[in-house]
Amino acid sequence: MDAIDDLNHWMMTQGRCSNDPVKVVSHFCATLIDAGVPLWRVNIGQRFANPLLIAWGVVWTPDSTEIYDVTHARMLTDGYIGSAFEYILENQRPLHKSLRGLDPDQDHVSYLEFAQAGGTDYYATLLDYGDGSQHGCTFASQSPNGFSPRHLEMIEAAKPGLASALEPVTMRKSSKSLLRTYLGDGPSEAVWTGSIQRGERTSLEAVVMFSDLRGFTALSDSAPEDEVFDALEGYFDIVVQSVEEMGGDVLKFMGDGILSVFPIRTAGEHRHQCQHATQAARNVLGGLAVLNDRRLQARKSPLDLGIGINVGTVSYGNIGSPGRLDFTVLGGAVNVASRIEGLTKSLGHRVLATHAIADATPNLFTARGSHNVRGLAHPVDLFSLSEPNP
Numbered sequence: 508m509d510a511i512d513d514l515n516h517w518m519m520t521q522g523r524c525s526n527d528p529v530k531v532v533s534h535f536c537a538t539l540i541d542a543g544v545p546l547w548r549v550n551i552g553q554r555f556a557n558p559l560l561i562a563w564g565v566v567w568t569p570d571s572t573e574i575y576d577v578t579h580a581r582m583l584t585d586g587y588i589g590s591a592f593e594y595i596l597e598n599q600r601p602l603h604k605s606l607r608g609l610d611p612d613q614d615h616v617s618y619l620e621f622a623q624a625g626g627t628d629y630y631a632t633l634l635d636y637g638d639g640s641q642h643g644c645t646f647a648s649q650s651p652n653g654f655s656p657r658h659l660e661m662i663e664a665a666k667p668g669l670a671s672a673l674e675p676v677t678m679r680k681s682s683k684s685l686l687r688t689y690l691g692d693g694p695s696e697a698v699w700t701g702s703i704q705r706g707e708r709t710s711l712e713a714v715v716m717f718s719d720l721r722g723f724t725a726l727s728d729s730a731p732e733d734e735v736f737d738a739l740e741g742y743f744d745i746v747v748q749s750v751e752e753m754g755g756d757v758l759k760f761m762g763d764g765i766l767s768v769f770p771i772r773t774a775g776e777h778r779h780q781c782q783h784a785t786q787a788a789r790n791v792l793g794g795l796a797v798l799n800d801r802r803l804q805a806r807k808s809p810l811d812l813g814i815g816i817n818v819g820t821v822s823y824g825n826i827g828s829p830g831r832l833d834f835t836v837l838g839g840a841v842n843v844a845s846r847i848e849g850l851t852k853s854l855g856h857r858v859l860a861t862h863a864i865a866d867a868t869p870n871l872f873t874a875r876g877s878h879n880v881r882g883l884a885h886p887v888d889l890f891s892l893s894e895p896n897p
Contacts, residue, residue, distance in 0.1 A: 510542040511664045518668030523675060529572045531672045532565040539665065544658045545650035547626065551634070551669070552577070552592060553642040553677045563680060589615045591631035592643040601632040601663075605653065621647050628653025634666055636674045644669075712771040713836070714784040714818045714864070715844040716755070718746055718791065720763035721811040721852060734807070739763060741802075742810055745794035752790065753783040758836060764845075768821065768836055781818060781867030785892065788814050788858045789871075792894050814892075815848030816860040817841075846880050847889060854878070856891035865890035 514535065522531045528551075536549050552564035562577035587593055594602050606622040606629055621629065626647045634642040646662060648654055720742050727735050743765070747757050750767045759766040767787075769780040791814065799809040819840025847859045854875060865872035871893050877886035 510538060511661055514538045514665050515668030515671075518665075518672040522668070522672030525672070526676060526679065528565050528574060528673060528676050531669070531676070532567050533572045535665065535669055535672075536567045539661060542661055544646075544661055545648045545652075545654070546646060547649040548621070548645075548647040550645045551642075551673065552644070553634075553673060554640065555677055555680065563677075590617055591615070591629065591645050595631050595633050595643055596641060599633070601630065601659075603654070603659065604629045604631075606647070625649045627651060630654055630659060630662065632663065632666070634670050634673075636670055636677070638674075642677075710820055710822050712777070712819070713821050713823075713840070714755075714769040714771065714780045714816065715821065715836070715840050716750070716767040716769070716784050716788065716814060716816050717841075717844040717848045718765045718767070718812055718814045719848055721813060723763040726808075738807075738810060741798050742795075742812065745798060746791055749787045749790035749794060753787040754780075755784065755787060766836070766841070766845075768823075771818075777818075778867045781864050784816050785860070785864065785868045785871060788816060788892055789894075792857065812857065813848045813851030814858045815844045815846070815851065816858070816864045817844040817847065818861065818863045819843070842882060843880060843887070846882065847887070850878060850880070850889070854889070854891070857894065858892035859889050860892065862888045862890065 517534065517538075518531065522534065525531060532549065532551055536546050540546050547568070549567040550564060551567075552562055554562045560576050560578055564575055564577070566573050566575060591602050591604075604618065606618055606626045609618055609622055611619060618629065626649055628648045628650070629645065630647075631643060631645045634644050636642065644662075644666070646654070720739070723738075726738060730738075742763070743760065746765050746767070750757050753769070755767050755769040757765060757767045767784075769784045769787075771777050771780050791812070795810060795812065802809055817840050819838065821836040821838040821840050823836050843861065847861070851857055851859050856875065859875070860872060865874075872890035873893065875889045875891050877888050880887045
């Protein structure tokens with residue numbers, strides 16, 4: 508098994524340092540094929556801790572190698588229940604199964620699909636990482652003779668090297684995914700690279716968007732907990748998707764308030780980011796209309812919100828104590844966005860913005876006069892956003 512020994516050595520040296528799961532899995536499969544293992548399709552699935560994603564993996568075929576993600580919801584579907592991955596994790600042992608003579612009423616749909624595509628044999632086994640976690644590998648063949656005991660022995664002998672190469676990739680992906688989930692794209696990258704430590708801050712121009720759910724206190728006091736969380740999740744989904752689709756970062760959830768930023772890194776981006784934030788606000792209103800239609804059909808009360816948009820200089824960084832940090836943006840531009848959002852209800856307009864925002868998208872805003880804003884010495888000219896047609 509010199510070829511397998513050489514493969515393990517490559518995995519534990521070059522593969523481990525490559526940070527390239529596609530390269531690792533492709534080399535793993537190519538080496539096994541050269542050693543005589545008749546591979547047709549390989550799936551290396553790895554679990555990690557994340558509130559949105561439960562696993563990721565690499566699928567290899569002779570034509571391509573691709574990375575995929577698995578959501579928690581996927582684990583509750585027939586795609587996972589009854590699959591080889593569920594079997595090996597539940598029973599703690601490999602599974603070797605012929606793809607010939609399958610029973611459509613008894614066998615998992617994945618086996619039927621592989622057989623229909625020309626698969627003849629299937630093998631699933633566990634992959635053990637140094638932290639004690641277990642992951643799954645599946646191997647399919649189109650060879651008339653399938654996998655021999657010798658083939659399976661070579662696959663098992665090559666697993667330690669594969670685990671050595673993929674475990675650090677999984678750890679990095681898990682950490683980065685967690686950072687992105689809680690901080691957003693831009694801030695998570697800054698924290699990951701160590702460029703923003705406690706007390707360190709970066710000043711930059713940004714469009715700030717602050718949104719708040721109206722009537723949330725009354726809903727919290729009167730509605731069951733499940734209904735409150737259902738309302739929040741629907742509202743959060745709309746705002747986050749709208750902001751991220753337009754290139755912004757959602758930085759913070761504050762109860763039912765959401766703080767988002769659209770960084771302006773060059774002078775030429777000023778107008779574009781003002782327009783992107785405006786479009787994000789319009790998308791939020793459109794999404795809320797769709798959500799309220801569903802809520803009314805379910806005999807739930809409709810939701811409403813207010814949005815304030817401003818642009819200016821913000822300070823971007825970590826604050827807190829040595830043992831507990833919070834990533835946020837601070838500055839007058841943030842305060843103004845929050846406070847003009849607070850005027851949306853009294854002025855009767857769901858989206859209010861300052862002059863600089865309205866000036867970047869003049870056809871979408873209407874002047875609403877000057878108004879006193881708490882904490883500012885002089886009144887601020889405010890503009891309401893024309894709402895999309897229902």
